Each structure stands twice: as structure tokens, then as C-alpha cells.
Amino acid sequence: MANKIQLTNNYPIISESDKIYERALKVQKPVTQTLAKGPGQFTKGVAPKYLVKGKGSHVWDADGNEFIDFNAAIGPVSLGYAYPVVNEAIRRQLEDGITFSLMHPLEVELAELVQEVIPNAEAVKIAKTGADVCSAAIRVARAFTGRDKVFCCGYHGWHDWYIGITSRNAGIPEAIQDMTYTFEYNDIESIKAALDETVAALILEPFIFEAPKPGFLQELAKVCKANGTLLIFDEMWTGFRIALGGAQEYFNVKADLAVFSKACANGMPIALLTGRADVMELFNNEVFSYTTFGGEALSLAACIATINELRDENVPQYLNDKGALLKDGYNQLSKVFGMDQYTKCIGFNCRTMVTFTPQAGNGLELKTLMQQEMIKRGVLWAGFHNMCYSHTSQDIAYTLSAYHEVLPIVKEAILSGDVKSYLKGEVLEAVFRKVSNYNIKPKAVTEA
Numbered sequence: 001m002a003n004k005i006q007l008t009n010n011y012p013i014i015s016e017s018d019k020i021y022e023r024a025l026k027v028q029k030p031v032t033q034t035l036a037k038g039p040g041q042f043t044k045g046v047a048p049k050y051l052v053k054g055k056g057s058h059v060w061d062a063d064g065n066e067f068i069d070f071n072a073a074i075g076p077v078s079l080g081y082a083y084p085v086v087n088e089a090i091r092r093q094l095e096d097g098i099t100f101s102l103m104h105p106l107e108v109e110l111a112e113l114v115q116e117v118i119p120n121a122e123a124v125k126i127a128k129t130g131a132d133v134c135s136a137a138i139r140v141a142r143a144f145t146g147r148d149k150v151f152c153c154g155y156h157g158w159h160d161w162y163i164g165i166t167s168r169n170a171g172i173p174e175a176i177q178d179m180t181y182t183f184e185y186n187d188i189e190s191i192k193a194a195l196d197e198t199v200a201a202l203i204l205e206p207f208i209f210e211a212p213k214p215g216f217l218q219e220l221a222k223v224c225k226a227n228g229t230l231l232i233f234d235e236m237w238t239g240f241r242i243a244l245g246g247a248q249e250y251f252n253v254k255a256d257l258a259v260f261s262k263a264c265a266n267g268m269p270i271a272l273l274t275g276r277a278d279v280m281e282l283f284n285n286e287v288f289s290y291t292t293f294g295g296e297a298l299s300l301a302a303c304i305a306t307i308n309e310l311r312d313e314n315v316p317q318y319l320n321d322k323g324a325l326l327k328d329g330y331n332q333l334s335k336v337f338g339m340d341q342y343t344k345c346i347g348f349n350c351r352t353m354v355t356f357t358p359q360a361g362n363g364l365e366l367k368t369l370m371q372q373e374m375i376k377r378g379v380l381w382a383g384f385h386n387m388c389y390s391h392t393s394q395d396i397a398y399t400l401s402a403y404h405e406v407l408p409i410v411k412e413a414i415l416s417g418d419v420k421s422y423l424k425g426e427v428l429e430a431v432f433r434k435v436s437n438y439n440i441k442p443k444a445v446t447e448a
């Protein structure tokens, strides 16, 4: 029988998942369309590979096992799976059609709504994916400034200008790789030293897990302005979560351009670019950024319904409150079990992450063990607590009770010095995401 969420569960039967995966291996290259959902992030032999249903904060895999989900589909699920208000908006629109031969009024309605809630939205552009709007922002920044160079910090999607500087840069000409540089988050002095008159744009996630130092984002805005460089906030994760108006609202700072996706439509594919009217104006003629499905109406309807619900229910506050219970609860348990030198939950409450210190041992092995034990207990765990509005108090209490059982197992494994011997499946792969300074070329170097 399929596993339910309960503390005495056995490891779930995943034979149906594995069967589908065998078929996938024969026909798909790669097997996953989103790396973070792929087999490298869920321990082979223990974790399911395919989900077929979600309701609220719970999901069901291909074998019928039920889990509490803390991945939020890697960000989009801000309200919950199959959330009634959003589903109803999609259903209503479906009756009238999906994609049309002229523009759709929902495009205007959405842009007006976004203008109300996003601080820098003098103008709004609608697109399909996070990479779409990141690349559109970089292109328009280059056109506006007449400069080529880009500074970045974090992950910004699969397009050439960004992915060219990572280790997965096959197929990208060197000339493109040479135009993007990284900087160290929170290090304003190194950014000041590196910025020069060739830098078109500086793009960053306003925060990932580390908080910005007081004044860092404001100072960044000042420094960019003084240098004639456009500041772009990548708010894929912060947008509509940390506050309805994202990090710009939360930290009271404006970027020249900001990009959003994920949480804004509760799972439907849509992305938003907001920014200064004088910059965005270039999209009317000079800068080309159009796509067939840009005005697809199911996603527009879902996005409007989602933003309204996020606002009406003050969802960011809910994510903060519920996320705090989980984060603080984890850290308390870690202390109670004498493990605070080994593991900690960090980040802003709406999206936190469990970390292991080097002292605890191999981080990937430890993460694998914790995932194995949490999955056994009905929590689809990948190291993160991506909170959504459907996470209930019971979900939180249950998850903490699972941690209460799992942390001593992890401690025992750490103390044994052989975490690997506790694993039933394969060790997870490192997440492909470099966020630190690995390619900065300060002024002195670029001029050399």
C-alpha cells in the first residue's frame, strides 16, 4: 500500500516512478526539464522521481505515496497546489480560449495590477520564463547605456550571457563569456573597485539566504547610478514572497529594472519585467523581445488571481509567520540534541534552508541521509522550506516531529564518522548554482 504521512512509515515503494524513469532514459535527453527536480537532487533508490498530483501543501507520487511538499515546484507554488481561486480563474478563461490572434485585455489588467504592487513598475513587460525576462533586462540595459559588460551574482537562467560564465558553458562563444563578470554579495567595496564605464548592468538577487548588510542594497543603487550602470533586481524568489512588492518594498529601495516569475502565478508559466519608463521605452522600437505565447491568457488569468489573493490574504505575512515556526523549531531541536555545531536552518522565513557545517562531515552525504529519513516520514525534503499559503499548522507541527526523530539519527551518523553507511540510496549531486565570487575582474585587471 502507498505510504501516508505518518511517523512510523517504511521507505516508500517507488517501483512505478522507477519504471517511468527507465522509459525516460530511453527517449529523453536530458530526462528532466528543471535541474532541481531531477534525479540528482532526490536520492536514487529511496526518493520518488515523478509526482502526479498536488492539493494544498501535499503531493502524491506515481506510486500513490503522499508527502508534505516544501519545494513549491522550485518556487511557483505560492498559494498551494490546485488552489481553488486560481484554478477557477484558469477554468473560466479556458472556456473562452487560450491564445489569440490579437492582444488580450488581461495583458493590460495584469500590467495595471503589477504597477500597483511593484515599486519600480513605471512600465511592465510580460513574458514566459525567468530566463526570458533576465535576458530582456540585460539586453535593454545594454541598449540604454550603450555598454556591453554585465556584473552578476547568483543564478539568472539558461541563456548565453549568464550561463557562459559557469562550468556548464559548452556551446557558448568565448566572446560572450568575456562580457559577464561576477561579484561578491554584500561586498560593496569590491563592487565599487570593479565598476567602470563599460558596465551596462549589475544584476543580483536582492538576497538568497544571506541577509543584505544594512544599507548594502541602497548603496548599490547609489553606486550604480553614479557609474551610469543600471541596477537590476532578480526577484524570482523574493518577489511576491518577502513582501507583495518584493525586496524593493521590503528594503525600501528601487532598482532600475526588476524581474519576476515563479510565485506570481501559482504554477502557471509567466514572467514579468518592471522598470523605469525611459529604459522600458526602448522595447517599443529598438530592442526586440517578443514571443508567440507571451500573451497566453490562462497564465494571465492565473497571475491576476494569484496576485489578488496574495494581496487580499496578506500571504507574505503568513509565509513569514509559518516559516518562522519551522526555522526556529528546527534550530531549537538542533540545540536540544546538541547538534547546533553541526546543523542550522538559515534564511528569511518565507524560504529557509537546512545547512551542515564542515565539522559535521560531507554535506552532500548528510543532506542525502536527512532526505532519506524525511521522505520515509512523508516529507518531500530537498533541504529547503519554500513556504506556501497552504502549509498548515499541522504540516509544521508534523514536520518538526519528523525532525525530532531524524536529527538523532543524523547525529549518530555524524558521530560514527561513516555517514555513508547509513544511506539506502545514492548520494545527491551538488546543486548547480554558483553564487560566490569566482570570476570577478576588477577595474585594475580589466584595464590591464
Ligand SMILES: Cc1ncc(COP(=O)(O)O)c(C=O)c1O
Binding pocket: 129, 130, 131, 132, 134, 154, 155, 156, 157, 158, 205, 234, 236, 237, 261
Ligand atoms: C533567481 C533566478 N533567476 C532566474 C531564474 C530562471 O528562471 P526560469 O527557470 O524560469 O527561466 C531562476 C530559476 O530558478 C532563478 O532562481
